[in-house]
Amino acid sequence: MASDLLTIARSGVKAARIQLDITAQNITNASTEGYVRRSVATEEVVSLGYLGQNRDVSLSGVRVSGVIRNADAFRQAEVRRTGADTARADTEVTGLENINAALENSGIYDAITGVEAALQQLTQAPTDTPLRAATIAAAQTMATSFNIASNQLDAVAAGQQAGAADGVAQVNAMAAELAQVNARLSRMADVTTDRSGLFDQRDKILGQMARYANIATSFAPDGSVAVTLGGTSGAPLVSGNSAQSVAITTAADGTITYAVNGGAVTLSGGSLAGQQQVLVNVADVHTRLDDLAQTVVNTVNTAQAGGTALDGTAGGALFSGSTAATIAMATTQGSAIATAGLGAPAGSRDISNLKALQNALTSADPAGTMDTILYHASAAVQSRTTTRDALKTISDAAKTALLAQSGVDLDTEAINLTRFQQAFQASGRVIQVASDLFNSLLAIR
Numbered sequence: 001m002a003s004d005l006l007t008i009a010r011s012g013v014k015a016a017r018i019q020l021d022i023t024a025q026n027i028t029n030a031s032t033e034g035y036v037r038r039s040v041a042t043e044e045v046v047s048l049g050y051l052g053q054n055r056d057v058s059l060s061g062v063r064v065s066g067v068i069r070n071a072d073a074f075r076q077a078e079v080r081r082t083g084a085d086t087a088r089a090d091t092e093v094t095g096l097e098n099i100n101a102a103l104e105n106s107g108i109y110d111a112i113t114g115v116e117a118a119l120q121q122l123t124q125a126p127t128d129t130p131l132r133a134a135t136i137a138a139a140q141t142m143a144t145s146f147n148i149a150s151n152q153l154d155a156v157a158a159g160q161q162a163g164a165a166d167g168v169a170q171v172n173a174m175a176a177e178l179a180q181v182n183a184r185l186s187r188m189a190d191v192t193t194d195r196s197g198l199f200d201q202r203d204k205i206l207g208q209m210a211r212y213a214n215i216a217t218s219f220a221p222d223g224s225v226a227v228t229l230g231g232t233s234g235a236p237l238v239s240g241n242s243a244q245s246v247a248i249t250t251a252a253d254g255t256i257t258y259a260v261n262g263g264a265v266t267l268s269g270g271s272l273a274g275q276q277q278v279l280v281n282v283a284d285v286h287t288r289l290d291d292l293a294q295t296v297v298n299t300v301n302t303a304q305a306g307g308t309a310l311d312g313t314a315g316g317a318l319f320s321g322s323t324a325a326t327i328a329m330a331t332t333q334g335s336a337i338a339t340a341g342l343g344a345p346a347g348s349r350d351i352s353n354l355k356a357l358q359n360a361l362t363s364a365d366p367a368g369t370m371d372t373i374l375y376h377a378s379a380a381v382q383s384r385t386t387t388r389d390a391l392k393t394i395s396d397a398a399k400t401a402l403l404a405q406s407g408v409d410l411d412t413e414a415i416n417l418t419r420f421q422q423a424f425q426a427s428g429r430v431i432q433v434a435s436d437l438f439n440s441l442l443a444i445r
Helices: 002-028 073-106 108-122 129-186 193-212 271-305 352-364 366-406 410-443
Strands: 038-048 057-069 215-219 225-229 235-239 246-250 256-260 263-265
Touching (some): 073 129, 073 193, 073 271, 108 352, 129 193, 129 271, 193 225, 256 271, 271 352, 271 366, 352 366
Antiparallel strands (some): 038 057, 225 235, 246 256
């Protein structure tokens, strides 16, 4: 009996010590990012009795069957999926806000209406030098506003491109690191604390990777993971201990595409997808702004060609260039404004061509077009912000659900610490009792 007590108590001491170690590990890593709470799985040890018959059972104590990571694969996948969606939406909101700011701060709409107002003033005194100078100044302001908007849009694009390039570099680095983790996992067979640490490292990398792009995962029995970039139908990025590289290509219009092993990859989540979409929006706004600048240049210069300048010469172009970036004043002389009709003498107060210019601008409606561009930019920000906030709520709920399961609760661990300490002490007491009984038997003559 004493030998049985010693065997049972020794197994109890060993199990309690491991449980104390795991509890201490949980407490120590309570604030460690990516750490998943662990617990010890135990099972009763039962062996055949001394006589070797099935009905003779010898109780042999307890043994540790493994270390359990308290993490649900489904919840982890949900955190990655919702996190990728939120990261994309958040990146888009920031980019769209920058686009909207570039348009608003440039003051193009006010500059266009300023030109229209100056032309209206000029109809009152078409030969007045100050009014002509004011009209040229208003036109110069408008051209500069287009230039500023174009430059700021280019700056937004450059920022998104740099962010995407950095994101691709981060994804490639994480893929290589994940391949190394896979290699280490494939060499380890038993579920040990060290293996749990590798699982934590693996899951942390996957979570970080999902912030950049939506991924699909497939786990092998040894715990290694295969990662597909762009979802289940995307391109293999990590397989076993092998990692591929993501490449980024920038088109002439500033938009970007991604590829793995030369094959195009379509991303629907993560900051890389958000930056890609922002650049599409920048290119679209740039095109619309360039078209508007071209319309203004063509409308004004065409009207100019149909009239006579103040000195009696044929009207010449007021603007040069054909895009928002290149539009500029072709002349700075107020006398160059062709207010009179063709064939009018120098100094004519005829405003027929000035009226034609006004009518042409009214028909082209550059102010209305710019107002529409501004409205669409503002509406896009509001719409995507609403979507982002909704996605963030879903993502936060998924994180909370996972944390409730995998996070370390110090109050619970403090209780476990006391419980396992008492178990350790109780098992030690059993050993003492067994020792006393054994000594008593030896003392019998």
